[in-house]
Amino acid sequence: MSSRDLDHYRSGQPAQLADVLERVLDKGIVIAGDIKIELLDIELLTVKIRLLIASADKAREMGIDWWQNDPFLSGGNGGKHLEDRLKALEEKAGL
C-alpha cells in the first residue's frame, strides 16, 4: 500500500473476524453442484463465535451447548428457533 492517506485510516490491527466472515462466508462466487454448506446467517454466526471464544467456559457452566446440537448448523430448519435461543443466551451472557 503506497498511500499515506489510506494508511492513516487503518486501525493497524489484523482484520477483524467479523469483516472476514461477512466476506468469506457470504460473498465470493458460489458454484452450484459442489459440496455446499448451508448459507449461514453471518451475523448470527459471528455473534456465536464471539460468544464462544469469549466465554466458552462460562457458557458451559450455564449448561449452554448449542454448538453440539444446533438445528441451524446441522441443516435443520431451526433458524428462527435458534435466533430466539441466541437472544436468550446473549441476555444471560450480558451481551
Add this chain to the structure above:
Amino acid sequence: MSVEDGPGWYLYGVVAAGSAVDDGDVSLVSEGPVAGVASRVPLEEFDPSVLPERLGDAAWLEQKIRAHEQVLEDVLRSASVVPCRFCTVYQTEDELRRFLSERGSDLSAALAHVEGRVELGVKAFVDRERFMTGGAIRNDAIRELSERVAQSEGGRAYLEARRLDQLITDELMQFKDEIAEPLHERLAGASDDAVRLNLQRPEVSGRDDEMLLNGAYLVSDQPRFGTALRELGAEHRDSGVELELTGPWPPYNFVPAVLGAA
C-alpha cells in the same frame, strides 16, 4: 492411489492463466484462459455429513476461514483474483477442471471486471461525545436544554438530563440516516464499483459507537481513494464521524454470486 480414494481439491479463487502466484501451499490448475488457485484437502474434513458439526466448532471455523482469506490475500499481491466462497471443494481434479473449462467465459468476464482492482472496506461510526460537543447539533431545543441542565440541580437536573439524552439520541439517529448515503456516494465516486453492506451491530463490530455505514469499494486508483477518504474525514471530524479502512481485500463483493454448473 486411485482418484476416488485421493484427497479433494479446495478451490480458493480463480486467476488468469499464467499469473505469477508465489505460494508453495497452493497449486495453479490451468484450463484455457483461467486457472484455479487450489490445494489438496482431505475430503473427509469437508464431507457434508460432518461439515455442519465442524462449522459449529469455532476454533476450526476461524482457522479455516482465516486460512482461506490468507491464501487469497497472498495471491492478490501479484495477481487479480475472483474469490470463491468458503468451502468450495471438488472431489476430483477432473471435476475442478471441468468447472474451469465449462465456466471459462463467465470466469474470464468476472476477472475482467476486477482486473487491476482490489476491494477496500470503509466503516463509518459516530462518536456520541464528539457529536454532542462538536458542530453537528443545530437543534435549538437541544442547546437550550443543555444550558438548563447545566444550571439545574438535584432531581430536576436529573430529569432534564434524561430528556436531553433522548433528544441527542434522536438527533444522532437522524444524522446517521442523513449522512450515510452522501458518504457512500463520495467514496463510490473515487472507485469503480461500490456496494453498501449490512451494518454490524456493536457486539459484532466490537465498537461501542454505532455504525452508520459499512461500504465496500472496488478500487483501481488507491491514492485517489485515499484522498477522498481524507477529505471526508476532515469535513466530518467535527460531527464525531470516524472512518475505518479495511483491506485490500480480494474483491468478494464484486464478483457474481452464483455460477451455476453447466
